[in-house]
Amino acid sequence: MHDTGANVLLSLSGVNSFYGESHILHDINLSVREGELVTLLGRNGAGKTTILKSIMGLVGRRSGSITVAGRETCHLPTHRIARLGIGYCPEERGIFSSLNVEENLLLPPMVKDGGMTLAEIYDMFPNLLERRNSVGTRLSGGEQQMLAMARILRTGARLLLLDEITEGLAPVIVQALGRLTGQLKEKGFTIILVEQNFRFAAEVADRHYIIENGRVVEMIDRKDVETSAAVFNRHLGV
Amino acid sequence: MDVTFQTVMSQLMLGLNNGAFYAVLSLGLAVIFGLLNIINFAHGALYMLGAFVALLGYTELGPLLGMPEFHLNYWAALIVAPLVVGGIGIILERTMLRRLYRVDHLYGLLLTFGVALIFQGIFTNYFNVSGTPYDGKPELLNGVVNLGFMMFPTYRLWSIVVSLTICFGTWFMIERTRLGSYLRAGTENPHLVQAFGINVPLMVTLTYGYGVGLAAFAGVVAAPIYSVSPVMGAEMIITVFAVVVIGGMGSIMGAIVTGLALGMVEGLTKVIYPPASSTVIFFMMVLVLLVKPAGLFGKEQ
Numbered sequence: 259m260h261d262t263g264a265n266v267l268l269s270l271s272g273v274n275s276f277y278g279e280s281h282i283l284h285d286i287n288l289s290v291r292e293g294e295l296v297t298l299l300g301r302n303g304a305g306k307t308t309i310l311k312s313i314m315g316l317v318g319r320r321s322g323s324i325t326v327a328g329r330e331t332c333h334l335p336t337h338r339i340a341r342l343g344i345g346y347c348p349e350e351r352g353i354f355s356s357l358n359v360e361e362n363l364l365l366p367p368m369v370k371d372g373g374m375t376l377a378e379i380y381d382m383f384p385n386l387l388e389r390r391n392s393v394g395t396r397l398s399g400g401e402q403q404m405l406a407m408a409r410i411l412r413t414g415a416r417l418l419l420l421d422e423i424t425e426g427l428a429p430v431i432v433q434a435l436g437r438l439t440g441q442l443k444e445k446g447f448t449i450i451l452v453e454q455n456f457r458f459a460a461e462v463a464d465r466h467y468i469i470e471n472g473r474v475v476e477m478i479d480r481k482d483v484e485t486s487a488a489v490f491n492r493h494l495g496v
Numbered sequence: 497m498d499v500t501f502q503t504v505m506s507q508l509m510l511g512l513n514n515g516a517f518y519a520v521l522s523l524g525l526a527v528i529f530g531l532l533n534i535i536n537f538a539h540g541a542l543y544m545l546g547a548f549v550a551l552l553g554y555t556e557l558g559p560l561l562g563m564p565e566f567h568l569n570y571w572a573a574l575i576v577a578p579l580v581v582g583g584i585g586i587i588l589e590r591t592m593l594r595r596l597y598r599v600d601h602l603y604g605l606l607l608t609f610g611v612a613l614i615f616q617g618i619f620t621n622y623f624n625v626s627g628t629p630y631d632g633k634p635e636l637l638n639g640v641v642n643l644g645f646m647m648f649p650t651y652r653l654w655s656i657v658v659s660l661t662i663c664f665g666t667w668f669m670i671e672r673t674r675l676g677s678y679l680r681a682g683t684e685n686p687h688l689v690q691a692f693g694i695n696v697p698l699m700v701t702l703t704y705g706y707g708v709g710l711a712a713f714a715g716v717v718a719a720p721i722y723s724v725s726p727v728m729g730a731e732m733i734i735t736v737f738a739v740v741v742i743g744g745m746g747s748i749m750g751a752i753v754t755g756l757a758l759g760m761v762e763g764l765t766k767v768i769y770p771p772a773s774s775t776v777i778f779f780m781m782v783l784v785l786l787v788k789p790a791g792l793f794g795k796e797q
Contacts, residue, residue: 314691340693352688356680364674365681366692413692 265292266328267417267448268313273322275312282308282317283472290417295439295449297459299494300469306452307349309469310419313450314346315339326417343370345410349421349452353394353402360390363409370414379408382438400431407438418442421452436461456494468493499767505645507763513652513721515759516659517714521732522739522751523663524710527670530683530746531703534593534604540733541612542581542708544726546715547630548619549577551724554632570632573716581712582705589704594697612729619726627723637720655717662713663752670748679703683746738781744794754792 269289275282283305290296298306312320315336324331326342340346345366354362363379363386380387383404389397397405403423410418420439424432432455439462443449453459459466460483468476470493478486521543528536553568553576568576588611596604637651670676682689682696690696715729722728736755743754758777765773772779784792 316687316691335695335697336687336690337693337695340691346688346691348688348691352685354681354684356684357677361677365677365689367694369693410692 266290267292267294267326268450269323269325270309270313271323273309273312273320273324275308275317276319278318281472283312283320286312286322286472286474288467288474288477290448290450292416292448293443293446294464295443295451295462297451297453297463297466298469299453299456299459299466299490301494302454304469305472306469307421308472310346310421310450310452313339313419314344340415341369343414343416345369345413345415345418347406347410347418347420347423349425351402351406353397353405355393355395357394358391359386359394359397359405362394362405363390363412366409366413368412368414370416373414374411376412379412382411382441383408400427400434403427403431403435404438411442416446417448417450419450419452422454423451424453424455424458432458456490502646504764504767506648507767508760509643509646509648509763510652511760511763511766512756513656513759514762515756516656516663517718517732517755518736518739518759519663519752519755520659520710520714520717521736522743522755523666523748524707525736525740526743526746526748526751527666527679527710528704528707529740530748531679531686531700532589532593532604533597533601534608534704535601536704536707537605537608537733538588538611538615539608539708539711539736540729540731541615542585542729543711543715543718543732544619544724544729545581545584545615546577546712547719547724547728548623548715549573549580549712550632550716550719551628551630553577554630567632570634570716570720573632573719574713577712577716578709581715582709585708586701586705589701593704612733616726616730623724623726625725625727627725627728629723630719633720651720655721658717659714660756662710666710667748667752735777738777740791742777742781742784742791744791747791747793747795750791750793 266289271287273283273286286309298309300306308317311317313324315331315334320332322332326339326344329342331339331342354365357365363376385401386405386408389401394405395402407420407423423435427435436458439449439451443462451459451463464480466478466483467474468478468489475493476489478489521539525536525539528534550570550573553573557568558564558566592607593604596607633651637654639650640647641650641653670679678689678694678699682699686696718728739755739758740751742758743750758780761780762773762776765776
């Protein structure tokens with residue numbers, strides 16, 4: 259099992275989440291080790307985004323246990339959870355229209371030492387440097403996605419929660435995001451990636467969790483991906 | 497009708513003076529509405545409280561402390577009143593307003609309206625409704641200044657200058673600083689800002705405290721001009737809400753510019769057609785809402 263061992267960075271056990279009266283997540287168990295890249299796969303509405311939101315404390319109510327670096331976070335307010343070193347990139351990207359690109363980039367405060375500097379980030383995303391004085395929401399979809407990711411790299415967060423980063427983007431941008439995700443993994447970031455694009459996910463991930471109806475139904479290791487085509491088809495095929 | 501340059505200019509300057517108060521008050525309302533989504537009907541009552549802190553600090557605090565010679569002077573009141581009223585605001589936010597963010601605007605409006613009535617009722621019970629003069633105006637601000645085209649009371653000039661400084665200082669803080677970018681982002685998407693590690697609930701509390709502190713500051717500045725009365729806020733707040741609606745809900749620059757401009761429009765109307773001077777702002781409101789429903793500086797949602 260993956261929920262033991264000293265280097266587990268994030269672990270959810272028996273997590274249930276609710277929005278108002280609706281029970282969205284049922285008894286979720288999953289864990290991520292330091293430096294791992296894990297995906298959450300599943301159809302629309304399966305509960306992938308809600309898992310990320312539960313980790314951040316952004317759902318109405320949650321129960322069970324969520325630990326970050328060994329620390330129980332289920333009772334903590336959202337901003338305290340973020341301060342444990344989590345960077346969150348939401349599905350809708352969350353670029354602020356009242357802030358320009360550089361203000362968007364500088365918005366998230368430092369949560370840990372050792373984040374990337376602004377110069378390193380502009381080096382990695384030259385487009386953002388060029389457009390740093392534009393209003394955040396005037397950027398193209400791909401640029402906004404880059405900005406949403408770039409701004410959490412500055413904060414020193416070591417655990418990144420990336421929600422559907424390839425959604426609605428052109429293939430060439432998706433390729434660039436694939437390279438970027440690979441680079442981040444090489445730099446030692448721990449990443450949870452919510453994806454619909456299975457091909458994108460399979461290229462970069464160490465493990466896949468398949469989510470269905472608010473439950474974890476399968477966990478597939480990278481080495482078993484080839485032989486698990488039937489499982490993927492059953493849960494993800496349309 | 498005898499309209500001279502002198503009368504026009506003097507009414508414009510007096511209008512600018514009133515407009516400066518409108519601007520500070522509507523600025524506080526705009527900041528609060530932006531981040532808290534609360535239409536703060538208690539704003540007028542908190543403005544009144546600010547003036548009373550100055551008044552009572554000057555007349556009652558000394559005897560109360562057993563030092564009849566002690567007066568809380570005007571300059572100290574400019575700092576103490578916003579702190580006291582800001583503190584009251586923080587308690588209000590923590591204990592009551594906080595429960596209303598998830599529900600309709602209407603509940604926040606009703607709650608703050610009720611709070612305003614309570615404060616106003618308590619003060620009406622103990623103080624003269626037609627006003628008590630504030631005698632703490634500093635020596636330095638007595639007299640008149642020659643503006644070249646007219647003689648203008650020094651105190652009124654001071655009140656214009658200090659109000660504008662506060663307004664543009666606040667604008668600068670919100671639009672040009674790091675702290676301000678948290679506020680702007682928090683206005684747009686508080687959950688995400690909190691997910692970045694910023695203590696948004698604390699920021700909301702302090703913002704409310706700051707907004708009502710501005711109202712108290714305006715109350716102190718107003719005390720030597722208008723007499724201090726339990727209903728001074730109730731009279732002011734209706735006009736100020738019209739200003740906020742004309743400027744556009746939640747727009748900072750809109751609140752400042754509209755406040756100043758409407759004060760001057762009111763002043764001009766006093767020269768041209770005096771009977772309309774107390775209603776002209778509301779005619780403007782109707783006109784603006786017909787043409788731009790979101791207000792002059794507001795964004796359509």
